[in-house]
Amino acid sequence: MGLVPISDLLKEAEAGGYAVGAFNCNNMEIVQAIAAAARAERAPVIMQASQGAIKYAGIEYITAMANVAASMADVPVALHLDHGTSFEQVMRCIRSGFSSVMIDGSKHSLDDNIALTKQVMAAARPVGVSVEAELGKIGGTEDDIHVDDADAFFTDPDEAGRFVAETGVDALAVAIGTAHGRYKGEPKLDFARLEKIRSLVGIPIVLHGSSGVPGDAIREAIRLGVRKINIDTNIREAFVDCCRQVVTDNPEEIDPRKILGPAREAAVELISEKIRLFGSSGRV
Numbered sequence: 167m168g169l170v171p172i173s174d175l176l177k178e179a180e181a182g183g184y185a186v187g188a189f190n191c192n193n194m195e196i197v198q199a200i201a202a203a204a205r206a207e208r209a210p211v212i213m214q215a216s217q218g219a220i221k222y223a224g225i226e227y228i229t230a231m232a233n234v235a236a237s238m239a240d241v242p243v244a245l246h247l248d249h250g251t252s253f254e255q256v257m258r259c260i261r262s263g264f265s266s267v268m269i270d271g272s273k274h275s276l277d278d279n280i281a282l283t284k285q286v287m288a289a290a291r292p293v294g295v296s297v298e299a300e301l302g303k304i305g306g307t308e309d310d311i312h313v314d315d316a317d318a319f320f321t322d323p324d325e326a327g328r329f330v331a332e333t334g335v336d337a338l339a340v341a342i343g344t345a346h347g348r349y350k351g352e353p354k355l356d357f358a359r360l361e362k363i364r365s366l367v368g369i370p371i372v373l374h375g376s377s378g379v380p381g382d383a384i385r386e387a388i389r390l391g392v393r394k395i396n397i398d399t400n401i402r403e404a405f406v407d408c409c410r411q412v413v414t415d416n417p418e419e420i421d422p423r424k425i426l427g428p429a430r431e432a433a434v435e436l437i438s439e440k441i442r443l444f445g446s447s448g449r450v
């Protein structure tokens with residue numbers, strides 16, 4: 167099977183009432199772990215690469231590894247650009263063979279975000295590439311956003327309605343209380359806001375910063391229309407914790423395969439658990 171656009175996967179998820187896991191990859195072992203977990207769970211899956219991951223691994227390697235993974239998997243696999251910030255970056259990914267892109271214009275004004283997203287839509291749609299956009303401010307490791315700050319940072323439902331009507335994007339990433347990286351306490355999600363947004367946009371919603379969000383909150387978000395769930399930090403933790411453990415236990419070890427192999431297994435385990443939590447296990 168070749169790489170598929172996320173719109174196909176999200177339509178199926180909509181019909182089935184589940185979410186598709188979108189897992190960040192930076193290297194071969196994590197690409198292999200995502201593919202292995204998806205195959206073991208009989209689940210559709212999204213591999214995604216950030217601009218940082220593309221810079222680290224090289225766009226040719228990322229695309230080639232994802233293509234190999236997709237061709238060997240008998241489950242649908244998408245390759246998605248995560249948080250693309252410019253039209254040029256999006257075009258490089260489309261030319262390289264990504265099946266889907268995110269254009270993150272959330273730092274711009276609403277009008278400028280709409281204009282940038284429309285420019286991406288005009289280039290992506292004719293070649294069958296799906297587009298995810300973002301509205302609102304999703305917290306980062308350095309930000310400490312509380313529900314008190316909601317109106318300043320969270321996605322405004324009416325703006326979301328206008329944004330989707332004007333751009334026609336395939337999926338919308340929203341800010342409802344999640345943040346990238348590790349949480350200091352337990353995240354509190356604004357489900358009422360999510361429900362309102364979903365009723366006004368009617369397209370699949372994307373949840374970023376989903377590592378560390380408790381299972382019940384994930385299930386409630388899916389019930390309210392989240393169809394793509396992004397996980398990076400939990401994979402990093404599983405992978406690097408395992409490397410650290412192997413090196414600590416075997417300080418003389420110099421064979422990278424003896425360190426990265428178990429880390430790849432730890433990532434398969436973590437990704438499989440997430441796939442089951444998202445309800446996408448056994449769907450293909």
Ligand code: G3H
Binds near residue numbers: 190217218249398
């Ligand atoms: O949303 C951000 C992802 O966790 C990617 O992080 O830019 O460090 O690759 P990165």
Ligand code: 13P
Binds near residue numbers: 248249347377
């Ligand atoms: P976490 O690293 O918090 O899981 O967020 C991942 C993400 O949103 C990638 O876009």
Ligand code: ZN
Binds near residue numbers: 346396
């Ligand atoms: Zn994100």
